[in-house]
Amino acid sequence: MLSIYRTLVATFFTTVPLAIAQGNSLSVFPQTIFLPWIAPFSGPSTYTPSVRGSIFGTNFNFSIDTGSPGVLISSSLLLTVKLSSKNPTGWKFLDSSDILYNGRFVDLNITFCGSNGERAISRVPVLVVTSIVKCPGYDVFKGNGVCPPEKLERQWSQIRRTVLYMGVGFGRNVPGSGIPYGTPDHNPLINVIAPSKYKQLFLRQGYTISTKGVCLGLAGVNTNGVVWQKLEKMAGPDLRAWAPPLVSFTHDNSNNPVQAQALIDTGITQMYIQSTPGLPLPNVTTKDPSPLPGTITRVKSGTKLVFAFPDFKKGVAGYDFVVGDTAFPSQPRYVQPVTSGSGPFVNTGRNFLYGFSIVFDAIAGRFGFIFAQCK
Numbered sequence: 001m002l003s004i005y006r007t008l009v010a011t012f013f014t015t016v017p018l019a020i021a022q023g024n025s026l027s028v029f030p031q032t033i034f035l036p037w038i039a040p041f042s043g044p045s046t047y048t049p050s051v052r053g054s055i056f057g058t059n060f061n062f063s064i065d066t067g068s069p070g071v072l073i074s075s076s077l078l079l080t081v082k083l084s085s086k087n088p089t090g091w092k093f094l095d096s097s098d099i100l101y102n103g104r105f106v107d108l109n110i111t112f113c114g115s116n117g118e119r120a121i122s123r124v125p126v127l128v129v130t131s132i133v134k135c136p137g138y139d140v141f142k143g144n145g146v147c148p149p150e151k152l153e154r155q156w157s158q159i160r161r162t163v164l165y166m167g168v169g170f171g172r173n174v175p176g177s178g179i180p181y182g183t184p185d186h187n188p189l190i191n192v193i194a195p196s197k198y199k200q201l202f203l204r205q206g207y208t209i210s211t212k213g214v215c216l217g218l219a220g221v222n223t224n225g226v227v228w229q230k231l232e233k234m235a236g237p238d239l240r241a242w243a244p245p246l247v248s249f250t251h252d253n254s255n256n257p258v259q260a261q262a263l264i265d266t267g268i269t270q271m272y273i274q275s276t277p278g279l280p281l282p283n284v285t286t287k288d289p290s291p292l293p294g295t296i297t298r299v300k301s302g303t304k305l306v307f308a309f310p311d312f313k314k315g316v317a318g319y320d321f322v323v324g325d326t327a328f329p330s331q332p333r334y335v336q337p338v339t340s341g342s343g344p345f346v347n348t349g350r351n352f353l354y355g356f357s358i359v360f361d362a363i364a365g366r367f368g369f370i371f372a373q374c375k
Contacts (some may be wrong), residue, residue: 091145260344329354
């Protein structure tokens with residue numbers, strides 16, 4: 001099945017030498033810290049891949065979610081942190097689960113535990129969570145962290161819950177995202193202040209993510225074979241604020257590609273895909289397996305999907321698969337079409353990592369792919 005990746009990469013081969021040359025410029029940065037996944041990477045697993053770390057000497061397993069930015073930790077897990085009115089209030093809403101988190105921000109040092117005893121310290125505002133409720137229909141534009149009484153799921157919200165969540169995504173702090181504080185200064189993977197084995201910090205802020213783990217810092221050694229897609233600058237004072245990467249896709253050998261935003265989301269195993277009204281994806285309605293009765297829509301098994309990053313004319317990487325082909329390593333658990341939202345997008349899910357490692361250069365504003373066969 002790897003030939004399915006290779007065929008498309010070969011199609012875009014003319015871009016590879018330039019991309020590799022750009023990647024080699026990172027060789028002047030000698031510092032990287034590798035954070036292995038605690039458990040072996042598993043596509044079918046329902047658990048988000050995690051790395052080891054600590055805060056104030058308390059050890060945590062941090063789930064690494066590229067689908068959103070920012071660190072959330074329940075106040076009950078950080079007993080040494082005392083909140084007051086001086087700490088800014090904050091909230092985060094996850095529309096995939098309808099969960100609304102509220103709390104206060106505290107600037108904290110997070111120590112990552114790497115391989116061979118290496119350590120790296122990152123300092124970011126952490127949302128210390130004091131309230132967790134379920135709020136279907138929460139208004140991400142006007143809600144301001146408040147769940148209206150008529151939308152609150154009281155029975156669910158009365159159960160005591162905790163959260164330990166590390167979002168490391170980018171390009172997500174846009175109106176309607178439910179993530180108003182998703183700015184680069186909240187991303188622990190690009191705010192490293194002290195690597196343990198070096199006297200001075202000389203680290204290119206960025207990271208790679210693969211089926212093996214996370215590598216903090218970019219250098220020639222961990223970007224060999226990378227092909228780059230340039231990112232658009234987002235508004236705001238932080239020069240590391242970049243828009244999501246782009247992707248084009250077609251289905252069933254269509255000659256009309258759809259241009260979309262892309263998200264390689266380590267937090268899920270399924271794929272979400274939104275086309276344009278004029279190019280709907282073949283779909284089928286089935287019984288919803290969740291406890292509540294209802295139906296759910298899936299892209300029809302046997303549909304061929306083809307993806308090119310950023311598009312089919314200037315592509316640097318791509319892949320294709322037939323929905324339902326379980327022999328394909330990057331096959332999502334299922335593919336769900338989306339018809340409401342801000343426009344076309346593709347959330348590949350984490351099984352994408354079986355074909356490519358991903359690279360984010362927070363300084364130069366570029367997103368990279370390393371084909372699995374190039375490692």
